[in-house]
Amino acid sequence: MRAPRSGAGGPGRPVDVDALPGEPVLSVRNLTTVFATRAGEFTAVDDVSFDVWPGECLGIVGESGSGKSVAALSILGLVDYPGGVAAGEIRFRGEDLRRLRPEALRALRGSRLAVVFQDPQTALNPLFTVGRQMTDFVRAHRRASTREATRLATEKLRLVGVSAPEQRLRAYPWELSGGLRQRVAIAMALLLDPELIIADEPTTALDVSIQAQIVELLVDLKQRLGFSLIFISHDLGVVSAVADRVLVMYAGRAVERGPVGETFAHPLHPYTAALVASAPTLESVRGRPLPTIPGSLPGPSDRPAGCVFAPRCPRAQPICWAEQPPLAPVLPGREAACHFPLLPDAPATTGTARG
Numbered sequence: 129m130r131a132p133r134s135g136a137g138g139p140g141r142p143v144d145v146d147a148l149p150g151e152p153v154l155s156v157r158n159l160t161t162v163f164a165t166r167a168g169e170f171t172a173v174d175d176v177s178f179d180v181w182p183g184e185c186l187g188i189v190g191e192s193g194s195g196k197s198v199a200a201l202s203i204l205g206l207v208d209y210p211g212g213v214a215a216g217e218i219r220f221r222g223e224d225l226r227r228l229r230p231e232a233l234r235a236l237r238g239s240r241l242a243v244v245f246q247d248p249q250t251a252l253n254p255l256f257t258v259g260r261q262m263t264d265f266v267r268a269h270r271r272a273s274t275r276e277a278t279r280l281a282t283e284k285l286r287l288v289g290v291s292a293p294e295q296r297l298r299a300y301p302w303e304l305s306g307g308l309r310q311r312v313a314i315a316m317a318l319l320l321d322p323e324l325i326i327a328d329e330p331t332t333a334l335d336v337s338i339q340a341q342i343v344e345l346l347v348d349l350k351q352r353l354g355f356s357l358i359f360i361s362h363d364l365g366v367v368s369a370v371a372d373r374v375l376v377m378y379a380g381r382a383v384e385r386g387p388v389g390e391t392f393a394h395p396l397h398p399y400t401a402a403l404v405a406s407a408p409t410l411e412s413v414r415g416r417p418l419p420t421i422p423g424s425l426p427g428p429s430d431r432p433a434g435c436v437f438a439p440r441c442p443r444a445q446p447i448c449w450a451e452q453p454p455l456a457p458v459l460p461g462r463e464a465a466c467h468f469p470l471l472p473d474a475p476a477t478t479g480t481a482r483g
């Protein structure tokens with residue numbers, strides 16, 4: 129069965145993908161990324177599959193250490209020694225990125241496939257002006273005169289709401305505020321009109337009011353330019369504002385996937401329910417006392433044979449410890465990796481996950 133999506137309909141409005149034409153921009157199948165550690169091999173991303181469709185935003189959420197960034201880096205071919213993608217397929221517009229030569233992958237990164245990181249410092253070198261970096265970036269990817277590259281840089285800065293862009297081009301990154309630096313980083317990502325942008329916690333380092341502006345900017349740009357977006361965040365409030373669909377990760381595994389509105393309003397997986405119940409910025413939980421999720425992520429040596437969430441799950445039964453549940457359809461357009469998903473007519477048990 130093909131994955132359902134909500135795309136053009138906007139956040140929370142599910143659209144049956146079988147009714148939509150076209151192919152996914154990105155198709156990830158059984159992605160497994162491991163790190164060699166002193167304690168042995170550690171699986172940071174464990175058999176994860178998902179699609180990203182044209183013009184949609186897929187949010188990826190999960191606690192710190194759940195494998196969100198490693199999944200993004202795996203797609204970008206940026207997992208370094210002692211780690212590596214051990215298995216799976218990563219298809220971008222049908223092309224298997226794992227089979228691409230390093231220089232072809234480098235050419236793709238930054239052009240058709242762009243990235244925005246949490247810390248804009250990673251994208252910007254403090255030693256060079258914004259203009260120099262943007263024009264160098266354009267010229268590393270395509271033939272262009274300095275004048276043409278400068279014109280493009282100015283246009284993209286304007287697009288992301290930077291006022292007096294000609295002046296900003298002459299500035300060094302450290303002369304700019306955090307919010308402005310992130311706008312510049314987004315303009316860099318947009319320079320060559322990417323089809324897919326992977327944004328890993330792009331607002332986490334910013335003040336709340338600036339966060340909201342950057343979120344609004346990304347939503348607006350996505351609508352106007354039509355790129356697809358993978359938006360990684362531990363902040364469910366931000367994800368619900370940006371994403372159409374959401375993938376919930378726990379201990380390297382995909383535990384739930386579905387339209388963002390329905391998933392956060394009525395989680396199927398007890399882990400998602402616990403995450404929602406402890407989300408301070410989510411509209412649905414605002415004003416309520418915030419519980420934390422009891423327990424912690426299992427370490428490399430104490431992952432259970434069955435469901436990775438079983439040790440913290442209020443609904444766990446013997447089968448949960450013994451058998452790993454696959455991510456499977458539970459409701460139309462909704463999937464969960466759970467032996468006992470929280471079906472809408474089931475007794476309200478989400479609260480049992482609260483500390």
Ligand SMILES: Nc1ncnc2c1ncn2[C@@H]1O[C@H](COP(=O)(O)OP(=O)(O)OP(=O)(O)O)[C@@H](O)[C@H]1O
Pocket residue numbers: 163165170172190191192193194195196197198199210211362
């Ligand atoms: N270079 C590395 N060597 C060993 N383990 C690593 C390495 N990079 C990441 N990991 C491990 O992989 C797991 C997933 O990490 P990842 O950075 O993807 O988490 P995350 O979900 O992005 O968390 P956060 O919300 O804190 O950004 C973690 O347990 C982490 O310790």
Ligand SMILES: [Mg+2]
Pocket residue numbers: 196197198328
């Ligand atoms: Mg991360």
